[in-house]
Amino acid sequence: xxxxxxxxxEKVYIVHGxxxxxxxxxxxxxxYRCVEVETDVVSNTSGSARVKxxxxxxxxxxxxxxxxxxxEKPNEGYLEFFVDCSASATPEFEGRGGDDLGTEIANTxxxxxxxxxxxxxxxxxxxxxxxxxxxYVDVLLLExxxxxxxxxxxxxxxxxxxxxxxxxxxxEDEEGSKDIELSDDPYDCIRxxxxxxxxxxxxxxxxxxxxxxxxxxxQSVVHKEESLGPKRQKVGFLG
Amino acid sequence: MAMEMRLPVARxxxxxxxxxxTKKHLVVPGDTITTDTGFMRGxxxxxxxxxxxxxxxxxxxxxxxxxxxxxxxxxxxxxxxDIVVGRIxxxxxxxxxxxxxxxxxxxxxxxxxxxxxxELRRRSAEDELAMxxxxxxxxxxxxEVQAVFSDGAVSLHTRSLKYGKLGQGVLVQVSPxxxxxxxxxxxxxxxxxxxxxxxxxxxxxxxxxxxKEEEAGGFIANLEVISRLRNCIISLVTQRMxxxxxxxxxxxxxxxxxxxKDILKPEIMEEIVMETRQRLLEQEG
Numbered sequence: 001x002x003x004x005x006x007x008x009x010e011k012v013y014i015v016h017g018x019x020x021x022x023x024x025x026x027x028x029x030x031x032y033r034c035v036e037v038e039t040d041v042v043s044n045t046s047g048s049a050r051v052k053x054x055x056x057x058x059x060x061x062x063x064x065x066x067x068x069x070x071x072e073k074p075n076e077g078y079l080e081f082f083v084d085c086s087a088s089a090t091p092e093f094e095g096r097g098g099d100d101l102g103t104e105i106a107n108t109x110x111x112x113x114x115x116x117x118x119x120x121x122x123x124x125x126x127x128x129x130x131x132x133x134x135x136y137v138d139v140l141l142l143e144x145x146x147x148x149x150x151x152x153x154x155x156x157x158x159x160x161x162x163x164x165x166x167x168x169x170x171x172e173d174e175e176g177s178k179d180i181e182l183s184d185d186p187y188d189c190i191r192x193x194x195x196x197x198x199x200x201x202x203x204x205x206x207x208x209x210x211x212x213x214x215x216x217x218x219q220s221v222v223h224k225e226e227s228l229g230p231k232r233q234k235v236g237f238l239g
Numbered sequence: 240m241a242m243e244m245r246l247p248v249a250r251x252x253x254x255x256x257x258x259x260x261t262k263k264h265l266v267v268p269g270d271t272i273t274t275d276t277g278f279m280r281g282x283x284x285x286x287x288x289x290x291x292x293x294x295x296x297x298x299x300x301x302x303x304x305x306x307x308x309x310x311x312x313x314x315x316x317x318x319x320x321d322i323v324v325g326r327i328x329x330x331x332x333x334x335x336x337x338x339x340x341x342x343x344x345x346x347x348x349x350x351x352x353x354x355x356x357x358e359l360r361r362r363s364a365e366d367e368l369a370m371x372x373x374x375x376x377x378x379x380x381x382x383e384v385q386a387v388f389s390d391g392a393v394s395l396h397t398r399s400l401k402y403g404k405l406g407q408g409v410l411v412q413v414s415p416x417x418x419x420x421x422x423x424x425x426x427x428x429x430x431x432x433x434x435x436x437x438x439x440x441x442x443x444x445x446x447x448x449x450x451k452e453e454e455a456g457g458f459i460a461n462l463e464v465i466s467r468l469r470n471c472i473i474s475l476v477t478q479r480m481x482x483x484x485x486x487x488x489x490x491x492x493x494x495x496x497x498x499x500k501d502i503l504k505p506e507i508m509e510e511i512v513m514e515t516r517q518r519l520l521e522q523e524g
Contacts, residue, residue, distance in 0.1 A: 005326065005377035013407040017462050024409050026466040026499025034504060036247045052247070 018206045033147075035154065039162040046135075047163030051155040055145025058152055060137060060159040064166075066180075067134040069125065077124020077132040081109040082139065083152070089144040098141070105139070105152060108200070112153070117196050119160065127170050127178065135163065153200040160197060164189040248505070266293040272306060281307025315341040315415040315439035317393030321384045322424040324405070324437035325395070327374050333367060335374055337382070339439045340415065343392040347374075351385060351396035353403065379405040379443065381435055401425060405435075408445030409469050413476045415440040419483040426484040430491055432464045436482060444468050467494060470502040471511070478512040485522070490515040 006014075014024060021028045033054040042048035045061040052058075070078060083105040085098025092098070113119060124133040137159065139152055167188045171179045266272060272284060272291040280286060283295040284306060293299070297310040315323070317339075325337035325345060337345040349362050349370060374380065381402050382395035397403050415438065424436045427447055435443040446461040471490040475482060493514040494502050501507050 005328075007326075007375075007378045007405070009406045010379070010408070010410070013409070016407075017466075020462060022462050022466060024466060024469060025503065026463070026470055028500075031500060032242045035242065035244045037244055038247050 015206055032150075035151075037154065037158050039158050046165060047159050047161070049155050049158035049162055051151050051158065053145070053147060053151040053154075055143055056147060056151045057142035057145075058148075058155040059140040059142055060152075060155040061140075062159045062163045063136045063138070064133050064163065065136065066126070066131055069129060069132040073121070074129040075125050076121035077134060078121060079113050079119070079135045079137055081106045081113075081137050083109070083141070084139065085141045085144075089141040093141075093144070101148075105148065108149065109137070109139075109152070109156065112198050112200070118198060119192060119194070119196070123190065123192065124165070126168055126180065130178070131170070131180065133165055135160075135165075147202060149200045149202050153198065157194050157197045157199060160192050161194045163192055165192075264299040265297070266299055266308060267296045268294055272299055272308070277304065278306045279304050281305045283308030283310060309416070311416050312414060313416060315339055316391070317341060317345070317384050317387045318438075319384050319386060321438040322381065322435070323384060323393075323395065323439045324379060324381050324410070324435055324441035324443050325439070326441075327376055327378045327380065330371055330374070330376065333362070335370070337380065337395060339393065339395075339437075340412065340441065341391070341393060341439065343390065345393040345395050347380070347382060347395045347397070351394070351398060353397055353400070374404060379410060381405060381437070381443065405443055406445065408443055409465055411442040411444065411469055411472050413440045413442060413472070413482065417476055417479070417482050418442075419481045421483055426487075428468070428484065428488055428491070430464050430468070430488075431461060432468055434468065434484070434487065436484075442472060442482070444472075463499060467491060467499045467502070470494070470499060474502055474508040474512055475515070477508060480512060480516065486515060486519060489518045493518070 017023055018029060023029065023031075027033070036052040037049065038051075039047075039049045041050045041059070042061045046064040047062040048060060050057070050059050067077075069076060083102040085093045085102045087094045087098065089098070093101075124135070126132055137156060139156065141148065166186075167183045167190055169181045169183070171181055173179065264272075270293045272293055274290045276289060278291060278301075280291065281300075283293060283297060284291050285294050286292070291306060293308045295308050295310040296312070297308045300307055300309050317323075323339050323345070325339040325347075327335050327347075328338045328344060329336035333349045335347040335349075337347050339345045349366060352373065354360075354362075354366070355373075380395075380397060382397045383399070383402060384393050385396040386394045388394065418436050418438055418440060420438070421436075424438070425433070426436070427433045431447060433445055433447045435445075437443070444465050446465065468487065468491055471494050472482065472487060474494075475486060475490055480486060490511060493511045497507055497511070502511065
């Protein structure tokens with residue numbers, strides 16, 4: 001992520017403020033910036049969401065397609081994530097600069113959704129070992145203003161909430177061949193339960209204090225704080 | 240740890256200026272400014288099909304027979320005598336390169352810098368080697384524009400005690416067109432903080448030096464004052480108001496009933512800036 005050079009005096013100022021629980025824009029160490037969430041923004045997807053967290057702008061689209069279940073999990077559908085850090089987000093993403101960050105975020109999302117409790121994948125199964133729903137989740141970074149992981153997790157959760165998967169029925173012929181029938185009513189669909197989808201909370205250790213120091217209103221201040229912290233731990237909370 | 244989520248709201252257009260007599264003539268590239276051919280063309284205009292057309296988006300300024308368009312969103316264009324706040328990006332042989340939000344990096348020559356001890360002498364080789372001791376990459380300085388080179392690069396100098404390296408404080412970056420040209424750009428606000436309004440759009444907020452002596456209780460109060468000022472400046476900039484000491488002070492006073500972190504919420508920001516605008520109009524008229 002982008003980093004900005006700071007003078008030593010500015011760093012001292014920020015660290016002092018964090019120790020007093022007062023960040024540069026007046027927030028406490030555990031306060032988030034204001035979040036704007038909008039769903040159903042992209043019309044040709046099964047579900048979509050757009051999240052704005054300060055200057056960070058994330059657009060997520062979910063497309064449901066039919067595929068074959070994985071061999072080790074024949075009764076379940078699955079999710080595929082793809083994160084695109086567009087060059088318009090920040091100059092560092094020009095060319096192939098955003099690929100590393102994109103794969104890191106995608107791998108984190110895979111890790112989160114890899115356990116049984118996040119999303120009930122059995123609802124995505126149509127017929128075991130033959131057909132299942134595959135949800136392709138595409139994340140697009142429109143603008144990078146810091147705290148990407150949190151915003152992306154909120155956007156993915158909102159997009160999955162908004163996803164409408166058409167209801168299908170499997171009809172068996174006498175010969176045994178299966179036919180898949182889509183219901184005529186376009187509003188007849190199944191929705192996913194996203195209650196247990198985790199949200200990422202990013203913490204940063206600055207000086208002697210651990211807090212959500214990554215959230216700040218201005219991009220440069222965010223990057224100032226991010227460039228101070230030595231480590232970044234991401235713990236996925238459930239619920 | 241509470242998180243506030245909201246649905247996006249269509250931004251209301253800025254309400255009409257309350258009682259403004261002279262409306263600014265705003266143009267976009269391609270707009271006809273005038274069909275009168277008697278005018279001289281200034282910056283931001285060109286002649287096409289016997290009429291004067293704007294080439295940048297901004298406001299039209301007319302001085303006698305000269306028409307020019309002053310762009311609203313532009314990089315800093317240096318003029319001799321301007322005060323700027325800049326960040327050192329490179330340390331070169333006899334000079335520093337300073338980032339000032341202009342098209343080219345500005346230059347601070349070693350000979351334009353005040354040596355510690357205040358002596359006036361030729362800069363020697365030892366001074367060159369000790370350059371990094373004075374200013375490193377990332378340091379912030381306040382300086383004055385000494386000259387503008389032919390390619391537009393700006394040469395700075397810190398030959399006065401009021402300029403030099405900046406200490407603890409907060410930097411806010413705004414568009415250069417929003418900083419009003421005034422007699423002095425160093426202001427000590429009565430709330431306990433001082434502010435340097437750089438002409439290049441870099442605004443430096445820092446605790447007033449006398450207050451630094453009372454570190455114990457004063458330090459936290461200072462932090463709050465500075466954070467509040469920073470949020471006020473950002474809200475003024477979002478509503479496209481000119482920045483000068485009076486507008487910042489009025490905005491600060493209007494924001495006192497709210498919490499510091501609430502100032503950046505859209506509805507509170509509008510309310511505060513409306514109040515500031517009204518007070519400024521009352522003061523003028």
